[in-house]
Structure formats: structure tokens, C-alpha cells
Amino acid sequence: MQESRVNTKIGFIGGGAMAQAIAEGLVTSGTVDPSNISASATSTRFQTWWTSRHMTFYTNNHQVISSSEVVFIAVKPHLYTEMLQTLAKEGHKYGDKLWVSIMAGVVMADLTRNIKMVTDSVDRVVRTIPNTPAKVRKGSVAVTFSTNCTEMDRHMVTTMFSSVGRCVEIPERLQNAFAAMCGSGPAFVYQVIEALADGGVMMGLPRNLAMEQAAAMVEGAAGMVLQGDKHPATLKDEVCSPGGSTIRGVQKLEEGGVRASFMAAVQAAAERNQELGNN
Numbered sequence: 400m401q402e403s404r405v406n407t408k409i410g411f412i413g414g415g416a417m418a419q420a421i422a423e424g425l426v427t428s429g430t431v432d433p434s435n436i437s438a439s440a441t442s443t444r445f446q447t448w449w450t451s452r453h454m455t456f457y458t459n460n461h462q463v464i465s466s467s468e469v470v471f472i473a474v475k476p477h478l479y480t481e482m483l484q485t486l487a488k489e490g491h492k493y494g495d496k497l498w499v500s501i502m503a504g505v506v507m508a509d510l511t512r513n514i515k516m517v518t519d520s521v522d523r524v525v526r527t528i529p530n531t532p533a534k535v536r537k538g539s540v541a542v543t544f545s546t547n548c549t550e551m552d553r554h555m556v557t558t559m560f561s562s563v564g565r566c567v568e569i570p571e572r573l574q575n576a577f578a579a580m581c582g583s584g585p586a587f588v589y590q591v592i593e594a595l596a597d598g599g600v601m602m603g604l605p606r607n608l609a610m611e612q613a614a615a616m617v618e619g620a621a622g623m624v625l626q627g628d629k630h631p632a633t634l635k636d637e638v639c640s641p642g643g644s645t646i647r648g649v650q651k652l653e654e655g656g657v658r659a660s661f662m663a664a665v666q667a668a669a670e671r672n673q674e675l676g677n678n
Contacts, residue, residue, distance in 0.1 A: 403558045405431050410467030411438040412460050412482065413474040414445035417501055420534035421471070422454060424563030428536055431559070439463040461491050464517075469497045469555070472510075476502040476675045480513050487516040495520040497552050503528055503578050504675030507545060507571055522547035525556055526571060528578040529563070530585050538564025539581035543571045575676070579668035587664055592617055 409431060411418040418438055425431040437455035438445070439462065449456040457463055460482060464470055472479055479502060498521065500510050507526050514521045524545040532538045540560040544553055560566035569577060592613045599609030624631055639646040652658075 403430065403562075405555055405559055407431075407435065407469055407555065408467045409436050409469045409471070409559075410463035411436070411471045411473050412463055412479075413472070414438040414440035414449060414456065415473065416531060417529065418471065418473040419445070419448060420531045420538070421473075421501070421529055421559075421563060422449075423452070424533045424536050424538065425559060426452065426454075428562040430562035437463050437466060461486060461489065464491075464493055464496070467496070469499060472498065472500045472502060474502070476505050479505070483513050483516045491517055493518045495523070497523045497525065497548070497556075499525040499527060499556065501527055501529055503582060504575060504672040504677075506676050507543065509676070511545070523549070523552055525552070526574060527556075527560070528574065528582045529560065530582050532585055533560075533563035536563050539584075540564055540566045541569045541574065541577040541581070542566060543569060543574060575669045575672040576665075578672050579665045583664075583668040587661060588617065 405425075409425075411422065422436055422438070425436070426433050433453040434455075437457065438449050439457040439460045440446075441458060443456075443458060446456045446458075464486070474482060496518070498510070498514055505526070507524055510524050510526065511521055514524070522545065525548065526543045527540055529538050529540045533540070538560070540563070542556055542560065544556070548556075557566055557568075592610070595613040595616070596606070596609040599613065600606055620634075623629075623634055627634075635649070639649060
């Protein structure tokens with residue numbers, strides 16, 4: 400992963416799980432000093448989390464935006480328009496900033512149009528949807544830059560997200576699919592880990608041991624895919640001995656339609672992302 404310092408004031412509008420994951424990854428990696436990070440939320444529910452890590456917390460969105468050079472919009476997609484309308488009604492206008500959306504489904508055209516309510520300069524917009532493993536620097540992030548983003552903007556955003564995982568640039572038309580696979584994907588994999596651990600417990604393993612080793616096994620299997628040049632099907636075949644126990648288990652997975660279920664889950668999440676963008 401790319402290691403570099405970013406000496407820029409960064410603000411998060413919305414202080415929930417996704418904003419926390421990114422902020423913690425940025426600080427843990429040494430990419431951003433906590434004194435350069437602030438966040439806002441309409442309640443104090445998240446305040447302790449931010450302040451205990453030496454980051455600034457406000458209950459006023461205006462304070463975060465006005466004090467930041469890079470503004471992450473990290474609220475629920477159906478709330479961000481109302482949030483910007485409120486700021487506009489309060490008479491707030493902001494100068495040139497880099498706006499980074501981590502909202503599922505919200506397209507660049509709508510982002511630009513709505514941000515114009517609070518600024519006359521909205522040329523620099525980034526659409527992205529990270530995932531929560533960014534908190535442990537194992538995130539998957541896809542970014543789409545507006546045409547007016549500078550090379551410095553691209554370098555800074557790529558540096559920040561590369562410090563918390565794997566960052567790739569993709570065309571906007573692929574964002575909903577990527578968000579479904581990688582943004583929602585951790586929830587799908589958590590169910591796999593839980594189910595594997597349940598199976599271990601059913602067959603006599605202690606719960607703590609089963610959960611820890613199921614998670615470690617998934618991490619190891621993913622590492623073999625990422626670090627090698629073998630297709631997952633080949634790696635699967637290497638574990639399946641003729642007439643052995645693993646192929647018997649694979650048969651049960653096929654009977655249960657596991658692969659089709661995962662594909663359908665990604666499809667459903669992508670379609671929902673599209674719906675969110677249309678609302």
C-alpha cells in the first residue's frame with residue numbers, strides 16, 4: 400500500500416461507521432494527523448469516538464465544511480440534499496473545496512447540482528464507496544473523479560485511500576456494481592464466517608476457537624488469491640482430493656446454490672444502489 404503523508408484539513412459530514420473506518424485507517428497508517436481531521440453529526444452519539452482519538456467533533460456541519468479543504472459527505476444518501484438545503488437557508492457559502500462522496504448510488508451530476516446550493520465553485524468532486532475493512536487497512540475502494548479534479552487532487556485522494564486498502568479508479572457507470580460487490584460484500588462474507596464457525600461448533604469445536612480460525616482461514620484463502628496467479632477454481636481443486644472430505648462438502652454447497660446466491664446478492668445490492676441514486 401502507498402505510504403505518504405497528507406497535510407490537509409479533512410472533514411467528515413456524518414460521523415458514523417463508514418466515516419470512522421476511513422478516519423481510523425488514515426490515522427493508524429500515519430497518512431493524516433488526527434489534529435487535521437474533524438467530523439460532524441446532528442447528535443453527540445459519536446462524539447466520544449472521535450474526541451478520544453484526538454480528532455475534532457462538531458454538531459454543526461458548517462463548522463466542519465468551513466474548516467476543511469477536503470470534505471467527505473458521509474451521510475445517508477436520502478439525507479444529504481436536505482443537509483445542503485439547510486446550510487443554504489442559513490446563508491452559508493463556501494469557497495473552492497474538494498468534495499468526496501462516500502454515499503451509495505448518488506451520481507456525480509446530482510452531487511454537483513446539489514453542492515452548488517452552498518458554493519459557487521464545485522468543479523472538484525469525487526465519487527467513491529469504500530468499505531468498512533478500511534478500518535484495519537484492508538479496504539476496497541473505487542474512485543471516480545470529475546473532469547476538473549487536478550492531478551494534485553487525484554494524488555491526494557489515491558494516497559488517502561491507498562493507505563487504508565486497495566484503491567482503483569473506475570468509470571462512474573461501474574460504481575453501483577463495485578459498491579454492491581465490495582461495499583456490501585463484507586456483510587456477505589461475515590455471514591460466511593459465522594456459518595463456518597457454526598459448523599465447527601456443531602461438530603464440537605469451542606465457539607471462540609471456531610470463530611477465530613474461520614476468520615483466519617478466510618483471510619488466508621483471500622491472500623492466496625491476491626498474491627498468487629491461480630484462479631480460485633484451481634485453488635479449490637487443489638484442496639479437493641478424489642473421494643475426499645472437501646469435495647463432499649463442496650457438493651453440499653452446490654446443492655444449496657451458494658454461488659448463485661452470492662451472485663444474486665450482488666445483483667440485488669447493485670439494483671438497490673441504482674434505486675437510491677434515483678430517489
